[in-house]
Amino acid sequence: MRLLIGNLDPSLIESDLQRLFTPYGEIHSVEIQRDKWNNRSQGRAFIEMPVPEQALAAVARLNGYSFASRSLTVSVAPV
Template sequence: MSIYVGNLSYKVEENDLKRVFSKYGVVKQVQVSINQKTGEKKGFAVVEMETDAEEVAAIRSLRGLELMGHSLKMNKARTKLDGGSSWHL
């Protein structure tokens, strides 16, 4: 029940995404990917919704939405690899 969100502006914060996605259901978690070495954002995030139906509704409605000058790309995220902290997208 997680969504990969790509082509993000480097200005986007977790709260920005939570606000947008919460229109389609309960947002359990938002994780904006950050380069561990530089501390800079990587331009993508993973948004976890409570149900599959909410995930599908959000993807259908928000794909291509312009947020802070960037057209969002998204699809269903795959599970975390080996229970680690990195997402396999």
């Protein structure tokens, strides 16, 4: 299941999100969306979790969670 994470602090890197989401289950991939011209974070990321129940648990627990001084938005990504 693909999750969309928004309102990210621009200084975060993929391993920061990996550590945040790992307690909820297996992670297949983490991809922070970056500007193609300057490689700066656009403040959102996609995380792929292969087990839907674990992904939904992460959404339930981390949506609105304060991380790096920001309130994260976590949802199932539109198909």
